[in-house]
Amino acid sequence: MEGMAGQKSSLAWAVNIAAFLLVVLWTIPTLGLFVSSFRDRDQITASGWWQSFTGSEQTGFVRSGTADDQVQQEGLYVIEGNALEGSQTLRAWGIRAREPAAFQPGETAEMDGGIQLTVEEDGTYRMTSPTPFEMTRGERIFTTTVSPPSFTTENYNRVIGATGLGRAFMNTFTVTIPATVIPILIAAFAAYALAWMQFPGRALLTAAVVGLLVVPLQVALIPLLRLHNELGIGKGYLGIWLAHTGFGLPLAVYLLRNYMVGLPREIIESARVDGATEFQIFRRIILPLSFPALASFAIFQFLWVWNDLLVATVFLGNTREQLVMTGLLRELMGSRGGEWEILATSAFISIAVPLVVFFAMQKYLVRGLLAGSVKGG
Structure with a gap:
């Protein structure tokens, strides 16, 4: 029978395919x-x-030489040049915008006034006329070319050497590390209290934490900023640390509490019988056993704070000395909207650190998330 212990479920293939598609996407x-x-x-x-x-195919046009470039050869007036740049290869060419690939390399096109134009595969062209050329503007030569694969590190040189990038990188670290450590420290104490300490209103506090998970942070931005201004915090690192701590605490408490509830009760009761205080139990037993859950939340919080733009804009500011990586990318998109290579390079540099953190701690992610999903207290 399907679904019995020791037998593989018929849905295993569907689960594996879905997981594979998610990884690919x-x-x-x-x-x-x-x-x-x-x-x-x-x-x-x-x-x-x-x-x-x-390699990539490109279509464009260049202009030939003018009457000033003509020379006389064997009774004909000749203009020569090259229609290609770099290591491109000519696939087809033409003399009209409607037919940019009318001719193959080496073929000759007949133009008005007895003018003949020939373009070779290497891009060299030869335009001949029985009478002197009088044009002051060159004829358009449409080309369809193939460029070989080409990669360069010049984008990284430009981005790494860009003004303000190093400062933005350090600002992001200055915001992210405390905004990850502080909520973990506070949530660990709160989660232990909700999981193993008996006091009135514990169930209501747990329900309140779950309820705070669904509150959008955008609702609290302006009231919290006003509170910071009234307290004299204003816009600075302390303000953004406290903001990220407040927004991250509900998930941290919920995740850590579910994990701590699933820890063996016998170990904690034995420690209490031996005379250990609550703080000693927390520091010597709970924290070491809860490392997977702590690492899971650290991953989530680090990735969220590192990639944040909204909270950083509201609580830190937009001056050059306060910009984080996401703020600098926003400026690049505004001032260099057409330089896609710079934006791609900047974006990849900004996600390099989160990728390192994720892959370094991913083995703890699933363990921390699944803990407490079956057993609860």
Whole structure:
């Protein structure tokens, strides 16, 4: 029979496929951002990142030389030049916008006044006329070219050397580390009290913590900022630390409390019989056993604070000395909206640290999240 102990459920394949699809959907945008960070502006504009490994096709036009560039050869007036740049390869060319690929490399096009134009595969062109050229503006030569795969580290050189990036990076660390450590410390004490200490109103406090999980932080931004101003905190690091602590505490208390409830009761009761105080039990037994849950919340809080823009804008400010990484990226999008290669590189640099933190602590993530899901107190 299906579903019996020791037998694999018929839904196992569906679960595995769903998990695989989620991993792919999460990985593909990150991979695309990473590849785009090594491409130049023209390549990003002309083709998608998935085409960067096979070369990209581009269509454009150049203007030929003018009458000032003509020379006389064997009774003909000749203008020569090259329609390509760099290591491009000519696939087709044309002389009209409606037919930009009318001719193959090496073919000759007949133009008005007996003018003939030939473009070779390497991009060199030769335009001949039986009478002197009189044009002051060159003829348009439309080209369809293929550029080989090309990657560069120049984007990283520009971004790393950009004004304010290092300061924004350090500002983000200054905000993120205390805003991750402080709620963990407070929530650990609160979670232990809600899990193992008996006092009136414990159930109501637990319900209040669960209720706070559904309150949008946007509702509290303005009232909290007014409170900070009345207390004299204003806009600064202390204010944003307290704001992130307040917004992160409900999830931290809920997660840690569920984990601590599932710890063996016998260990705690034995410690109490031996005369250990509540603080000794908390410090020597609960904290070491709760490390997976602490690490799980640390991952969530670190990622959320590092990627935050709204709270940083409200409680820290937008001056150059106070900008965090997300604020600097917003400025780059405003001032360099067309430089997609700079934006891709900046964005990847900003997510590099969260990726390192996530992969370094991911083994604790599932253990901390699933703890207490079956057994509760």
